[in-house]
Amino acid sequence: MGRVSGRSCIVTGAARGIGRAIGEALLDEGADVCFADINADQVEAVAKENKKRAAEAGGRVTFTQVDVTEREQVRAMISKTVSVFGKLDVKFNNAGVNKPMNFLDVTEDNWNFIMKVNGLGCLIGMQEAANQMISQGHGGKIINTASIASRQGFDNVASYCASKWAVVSLTQSGARDLAKHNITVTGFAPGVVATEMWEQVDQDLLEIGASKRPGQAMEEFSSEILRGRAAKPDDITGTTTFLAARDSDYMTGQIVMIDGGMTLV
Secondary structure, three states: OOOOOOOEEEEEOOOOHHHHHHHHHHHHOOOEEEEEEOOHHHHHHHHHHOHHHHHHHOOOEEEEEOOOOOHHHHHHHHHHHHHHHOOOOEEEEOOOOOOOEOHHHOOHHHHHHHHHHHHHHHHHHHHHHHHHHHHHOOOEEEEEEOOHHHOOOOOOEHHHHHHHHHHHHHHHHHHHHHHHHOEEEEEEEEOOEOOHHHHHHHHHHHHOOOOOOOOHHHHHHHOOOOOOOOEOHHHHHHHHHHHHOHHHOOOOOOEEEEOOOOOOO
């Protein structure tokens, strides 16, 4: 029996990167997992690729397209998960975006785009998951993706930093309010992780003049990591599965740093 056997889980932003790795790690430990993403074709392909993996561990897999900023789509995602798996036990609010801009160049559009997905999307996901869990009557777990950017500001990703500070605040607020329903709210904060998002951020930083050559940004950020290298997605998933498992039932309102020792706070 895996650590999350029999648990019904949703992971947003699951078509690639950390989200996909979270979902696959949950499947390996026996969970039922709904992979959700705004990219319908990609998330469907990921779910199909993982059907055998799920069956081998005794779980099931499904998928859905979702824009996490649209409440009705989030409700539909949860409804589909419950119709397939019978319940919702764990909700990962992982979907997120970034678009670097130098501090003095940050626009209202940049701010609103990032805050809407990373902040409002997290709030809606928490609320709708909690409503489902409350109606079921046996509690649950909500897990939010923060970042090292939730612990300090960086000059060319100010909107992203603000959005991830918002995730920390939402995690604490949700933990306080939902404890009476036996719902825990936690989060995790990755540092530099070698994913498609970081590849795009690296390109964006090059375009705004914050770096001079491809790969420079990741190299410079990684130089501060005590473990000596950037993370891979599977460096993150031991912790995310722990947060979804019964092992962490007494933890709530906390953000776990998984950054290789990059930020000591």
